[in-house]
Amino acid sequence: MYRTLAKKLSNIFRQKHVTQKDIDAALLEIEKALIDADVALESINALKIHLMHKMSHLETIENLDIQSQLMNEVRQGLLELLESPTPPITIQPNKLHTIMFVGLQGAGKTTTCAKLANQLKTQGHHKILMCSTDTFRPAAMEQLKTLADSAQVDYFDANTSDAPESISAQAKAYAQNNQYQILIIDTAGRLEVDEARMNEAALIHKTVQPQECLYVIDSMIGQSALQVAKTFHKKLPLTGVILTKTDSDTKGGVALSVKQVTQKPILWLGSGEHIDQLEPFDPKQVVDQILDMGDIMTLAKRAEKHIDQDKAKQMTQRMQKGQFTFEDMLGMMDQMSALGGAKSILQMLPGSSQIPQHMLDMADDKKFIPIRALIESMTAKERNNPMLVFNQKTRQLRIKKGSGRTNSEFNELKKMYSKIEKMMSKMKKSRFKDQMANFMNPEN
Template sequence: MFNNLTDRLSNSFKALQGKNKLSESNIKDAIRQVRRALLEADVALEVIKVFLDKVQEKALGLKVGEGLNPSQAFIKLVESELTQIIGGENKTLDLKAQPPAVVMVAGLQGAGKTTSIAKLARYLKERENKKVLVVSADVYRPAAIKQLAVLAQQVGVDFFPSNINEKPVSIVAKAKKHAQKQFFDVLLVDTAGRLHVDSEMMDEIQVLQKKVNPIETLFVVDSMTGQDAAHTAKVFADALPLTGIILTKTDGDARGGAALSVRHITGKPIKFLGVGEKVDALEPFHPDRIVSRLLGMGDVLSLIEEIGQKLTIKKQKKPLRKWQKGSLIWKICVINCCKWNKWAV
């Protein structure tokens, strides 16, 4: 993911190389290049505008820190603003509920919903040490029920059987009752793929969501569809109380427009990335790590961070040196003053 965008952003930072300071002129040149790179990556226009407005505003008043050159200072600013716009920090699943914690998964047909359920089941079993039960409420595709049964066996979790003659609400109610009796920690519910323009299907999933009352409602979206993925997720977020996004097929997405757009447009955090076809190819979404990978400058960002830490340590040592140079009488006065005011020494 991000291969094309990484190359283009790297080129945009070259506009500041060799410059002694950040000026309005060279900042505009760099931002123009960044805008072009984001447009080519199919990032949503509204996201580009918000992001670049913040970068330009802060860059114009940016003081280049000691030990940094203008290019490094600008990269650090871009890193910070990108991290914020795609989520700020990692958002984990909220499973704090009386067992079983029900997680319902929705999405378009072909987005990778059923496979994502299996990947998530494996993740919860192996990483979180949870006892997981999966059930399919897709009564429109018998193959989807069979697929989930096969995948459940493959990842080593329990599968609750269902058939196309049942109602989705009834299927999930029975699965939940079974999960309670057998002391499962988590119940993962697969639902039928649907289009947001299909009012009957949207009504069905709204009813299901209200009856089931899951602690997490995740929307699975195909990253290959670019900014359309973000807008589709927004429509579902308006219809359902979504708690997060699973972005699939990111290993085949060289542009990255969906990953950069979906959080800002939907207001919902990306919680997981599907990074391959295998059942272990699911990663928690960490915005800071994604941005570091996107900028393709892990070493540079680490260097900038190291410089910042050294400067902090340098500032912290100044009072220490002052203390070391002080006379005994001065030190006694300081200690007594601290004691009188109940300060820690």
């Protein structure tokens, strides 16, 4: 998500010997990198003040460790920009909690409403009602209704001829009369801020008096979005921010700027279109991404949630012995998909900003579609005995015909299998076996 900024910052710390002059130059490069990443000037100035204060006592330095010291101070400065003492949303029992969403059209606001409803439901809040007040865009209400079905929460059907504030009042009354715990109100978005729409949002807020007023902002939009954020902040009593499309290769400036501009905490990060792709905002993880330290914690959490540990252990044991089948390849693809895809995994690893773009492009999960189709066209015996397939042309012809795939796609499968098999052979000869055994069995 912060590939551009991460690459610029990581390059600053690559020299072996650092002097005060180097530090001054590094601070200037950091400022340039942040400007290039569309970070708001308020945020840049705040970080500069922090760094200049922390590094002012340094004179002439020839200590290699100064690189890590400077990186640590940059990290602490970024954390100060992003951290907030504000706790996440707390739902009081036996009391309706109203959440209002605002933001520009195209930021993913409507989808985020459903994502939050889904997350709150997984936390045990089952009486959730969603409502759209967007009478301007005909498909908006139908979209939210469909998303409500996906999240398995209720939807308030409104009369599109009613005024938005009237619809919100009706929805709140209905929620109260039917003992709902949470009411989520989606408001109309526009391509740009206009006085009429801002007044409409202010009137809805005045009508329903929500406990939360959340501003949804697209992470791919740069400085232009910050002026919009200031306008929303000035017109409405915002309580928090949700940053969307964080799986994109963006400059990263919005995350570093929006809190400084609105003085409101970032509460969640949204990625992708799936209903479960909303994660609580963790400043430490985001800063580590910015500084190219990877996002191993998020990767570990996803693994804990989605990976079958018993199957993974069995696969690891077979791989240690040099036993690798097409069934294992399917398992690996399933696991990568559960972790967000091969490209997403690579971008979460430390040093990911130095991975060439062509390698990231090669990790496109669409490339695995024909390989999966070929394997799924095999019999169980063939999946567990790759040589049976590679040594018999008649089987290859049947598999290609059954999957609808070409000779070149079959050859790609063969190349991939060969590469993984060679890697397994190297692991078998190395200390990998012992290392993996200790990892899988920490009590040993």
